[in-house]
Amino acid sequence: MTRLDKKIAIVTGAGRGIGRGIAEKLAAEGATVVVTDVNEDSAREVAGALGGDSVGLRVDVTSRESVRAMVDEVTGTLGRVDVLVNNAGWDKVQPFLASDEADWDRVIAINLYGTLHCCKAVLPTMVEQGYGKVVNIASDAGRVGSSGEAVYSAAKGGIIAFTKTLAREMARNQINVNCVCPGPADTPLLAEIGAENPNLTKALERAIPFRRLARPDDLAGAVAFLASDEAGYITGQTLSVSGGLTMS
Known part of the structure; x- marks a missing residue:
């Protein structure tokens, strides 16, 4: 028996990168995964690759209505939600004084409000069940700060406090x-962020004690543990998965 047998898990932003890695790991552990992404084609492609009863749905986490409709569909079809992974995120790296307010709004809407919307929609079902696992994906930027990511750091710090x-x-x-x-x-988002700075990846690799960027499966293992009953007496904790770049 695997750790997540017969569990129903929703993963947001699971069409690529870390979210896809998490979805693959949860499915490998026995979960039926609801793969959600703002890109419906990506969500359906990942769900198809996972097989079983996994499904792919388009969800815009910045929209309460979109999230609510997704949760209603999941509970109506699958009957319950055991695991919620709030992974959807977005960033634009630039000095704060050069940043645009429209980008602030998008960063906060996706990263922070997206997490709030999904928790507000899913938790009543978990309360009724008397069981549930929520794993929020924040960032070490929210713990220790990150130059060029002031608003992103603020949003992720908000997720940690939340x-x-x-x-x-x-x-x-x-x-x-x-x-x-x-x-x-090492994700498509980092590639997009570093497109204008080809030396970014090498600089990050030099700074990380393990001398490499995280892979999606590095994060997925931590999420799978926290989503399982092995972590049944762990709550309110913040786990850094950074190859030793940040230590507390």
Whole structure:
């Protein structure tokens, strides 16, 4: 028996990168994965690759209506939600004084509000069940700061604080809420961010004690553990997965 047999798991932003890696790991552990992404084709492609009863749905996490419709469809079709992984995220790297307010709004809407929307929609089902695992994907930028990512760091720091408070509120319902903070990871998003700075990846690799960027499977293993009953007495925690770049 694998750790997540018969569990229903929603993973946001799972059409590529870290989210896809998480979806693949949860499926390998026995979960039926609801792959959600703003790109419907990507979501369906990943779900098809996972096989089983996994499904791919288009969801815009910045829209409460879109999230609510997705959760209604999942509970109506699959009957429950055992695991929620709030992974969807976006960033644009630039000095704060050069940044544009429209980009602030997008960063906060996707990273912070997306997590709030999904938790608000899913948690009533988990409360009714008396069981659930929420894993929020924040960032070490939210723990220690990151030059060129001021608003992103603020949004991710908000997720860390939200996770701790939600863990306190949900504990009486036997719902675990934890946070995983990636360091720099080898993902399409990082490639987009570093397109104008070809030396970025090499500089990051030199700074990381393990001398490499994180891979999606590095994050996926941590998420799978926190989503499992092996982590049943762990809640309100923030786990850095950064190859030693940040230590606490």
